[in-house]
Amino acid sequence: MDKNPEIDSVDLKILNLLMEDANMPYTEIGKRIQVSGGTIHVRMKKMEQMGIVKGSQLIIDxxxxxxxxxxxxxxxxxxxxxxxxxxxxxxxxxxxxxxxxxxxxxxxxxxxxxxxxxxxxxxxxxxxxxxxxxxxxxxxxxLEERVNRPIPFGDTNQLDSY
CATH class of the missing domain: 3.30.70.920 (Lrp/AsnC effector binding domain/regulation of amino acid metabolism (RAM) domain)
Structure with missing residues (x-):
């Protein structure tokens, strides 16, 4: 995969947390990765404009x-x-x-x-x-769907090498 130089380990940590729980408030994400909620908001807008994040969806059984x-x-x-x-x-x-x-x-x-x-x-x-x-x-x-998940970007603690 070609790395996008505009995406860093903070962006990947944000994405991983939101893939786990898309309802997680930006303030909570900020606390977990030690940045402000405003930083999360700005980075999410950037990733939406870049086409990396294409919205969110409600998953229904x-x-x-x-x-x-x-x-x-x-x-x-x-x-x-x-x-x-x-x-x-x-x-x-x-x-x-x-x-x-x-x-x-x-x-x-x-x-x-x-x-x-x-x-x-x-x-x-x-x-x-x-x-x-x-x-x-x-x-x-x-007959059964066992796994339906997004691809993880690795352990959020190890993403600094991105």
Missing amino acids: HTKLGWDISAFLGIYLDKSSLYDEVASEMQKIPEVVNIHYTTGIYSIFAKIVCRDTQHLREVLHDKIQKVGGIQRTETFIS
Whole structure:
């Protein structure tokens, strides 16, 4: 990874703490890394302007709201040059929560979330298979998600070497 000279160990410590708890107040982060809350605010604004921090999100356990099926789709395209067009159309499908342009046998690997198997069938048949440029799909139903986390930037006590 090319290091960004505008990012230092304080910035990485801030990011690590916020990845652990995105609701942590800037004053608490400042206390933990021994800088002011104002410094945290300024550095966060800098990282947002640089595109390193792209906002925050609320993570919801969809299964507790009755959306019990997560599935991954391996998508074969008629031509790989159709990726942008197909991805744009798939973004319009609310059940599609992730889209990846990939190497290997699939052109696209996507994740969808559905209420149940009937809903999954409807999404596949009535929405995804109707997107122009998709030749066929292979569906893999997830039985359990064990890990879903951001990549750590190392132990915050050891980041001074960054």
